Amino acid sequence: MTSAVVIPAAGLGLRLGGETPKAFREVGGDSLLVHAVRGLKAATAADLSCFVVAVPPGAEEAVFKELEPYVGGAELLVVAGGAERADSVRAALDVVPVDGIDCILVHDAARAFVPADAIERVVAAVRAGAEAVVPVVPVTDTIKRIGPSGEVVDTPDRSTLVAVQTPQGFAPEVLRRAHAAGADAGVTDDAMMCERLGVTVQTVEGSPDAFKVTRPQDLLLAEALLAERRSA
Numbered sequence: 321m322t323s324a325v326v327i328p329a330a331g332l333g334l335r336l337g338g339e340t341p342k343a344f345r346e347v348g349g350d351s352l353l354v355h356a357v358r359g360l361k362a363a364t365a366a367d368l369s370c371f372v373v374a375v376p377p378g379a380e381e382a383v384f385k386e387l388e389p390y391v392g393g394a395e396l397l398v399v400a401g402g403a404e405r406a407d408s409v410r411a412a413l414d415v416v417p418v419d420g421i422d423c424i425l426v427h428d429a430a431r432a433f434v435p436a437d438a439i440e441r442v443v444a445a446v447r448a449g450a451e452a453v454v455p456v457v458p459v460t461d462t463i464k465r466i467g468p469s470g471e472v473v474d475t476p477d478r479s480t481l482v483a484v485q486t487p488q489g490f491a492p493e494v495l496r497r498a499h500a501a502g503a504d505a506g507v508t509d510d511a512m513m514c515e516r517l518g519v520t521v522q523t524v525e526g527s528p529d530a531f532k533v534t535r536p537q538d539l540l541l542a543e544a545l546l547a548e549r550r551s552a
C-alpha cells in the first residue's frame with residue numbers, strides 16, 4: 321500500500337497580492353509549488369506514489385513540465401482547479417487512483433516548507449487506523465469570539481484551541497465520502513467536511529515551519545527559513 325497527495329494550488333493569492341498566482345511565486349529561486357512537492361518527496365516514510373496538483377485553468381501543461389523532475393518515480397497528474405479551495409481539492413481527488421492507496425493527503429501548495437517529520441506523523445496516524453488526521457500547533461494569541469458589531473462575546477480557554485495545518489491525512493473512502501456530500505459553504509479545510517459526517521478527526525504535532533504563505537510578510541519569513549536551511 322502507498323499514499324497519494326492532492327495539492328490545491330489554484331488560488332489567486334489575493335491577500336499576498338501581485339500579478340502571479342501564489343503557488344507560482346518564487347522563494348529562493350523556486351516556486352512555492354516546487355518547494356511543496358520537494359518537501360513531500362522528502363518524507364520517504366509517507367510512501368507517496370501519486371501527486372495530483374490542482375492549478376489555475378490553462379496552467380496544467382506548464383506545471384506538469386515544471387514538476388516532473390521532482391516527483392521521482394511517482395505518478396504526476398495536473399488538473400484544473402475550481403473557484404474555491406474545496407472545488408480544487410475535489411477536482412484533484414476525482415483522479416486519484418483507487419487501487420493500492422491506503423492514505424490520501426491534502427496539502428496546500430502555500431504551506432511549502434512543511435518538514436518531513438510532520439508529514440510522516442500524519443501518514444503514520446492514518447495507517448494506525450485514524451480516519452482523518454490534522455497536524456496542529458498551539459495558538460499563541462488570545463482568541464476572542466465577536467458579535468455582529470465587532471463586540472467581544474467571550475474569550476475561549478486557549479488551552480483547548482489549536483491552529484490547524486496541512487497536510488491533512490484521510491482514509492481514502494472517508495475523504496471521498498466527505499467531498500461527495502458537498503455542502504462546502506463555510507468550509508475551510510477537508511477535516512471540517514469529515515467532522516460534518518460525524519467522523520472523528522485525530523490531531524498530531526504539526527510544525528511552525530508549516531506556516532501558510534498568506535500575506536506579504538510571510539514571504540520574508542519563507543526567505544529567512546530557506547536561507548537558514550541552506551546554510552545548515
Ligand SMILES: Nc1ccn([C@@H]2O[C@H](COP(=O)(O)OP(=O)(O)OP(=O)(O)O)[C@@H](O)[C@H]2O)c(=O)n1
Nearest residue numbers: 328329330331332333334335403404408429430
Ligand atoms: N480556488 C482555490 C483557492 C485556493 N486554493 C489553494 O488552497 C491553498 C490554501 O488557500 P489560500 O492560502 O487561501 O490561497 P488563496 O485562495 O490563493 O489565497 P487568497 O484567499 O489570499 O486569495 C493554496 O495552496 C491555494 O492555491 C485552490 O487550489 N483553489
Ligand SMILES: C[C@](O)(CO)[C@H](O)COP(=O)(O)O
Nearest residue numbers: 405428484485486508509532
Ligand atoms: C486548509 C488550511 O490551510 C488549514 O489551516 C486553511 O483552512 C486554508 O484556509 P484558507 O482560507 O484557504 O487560507
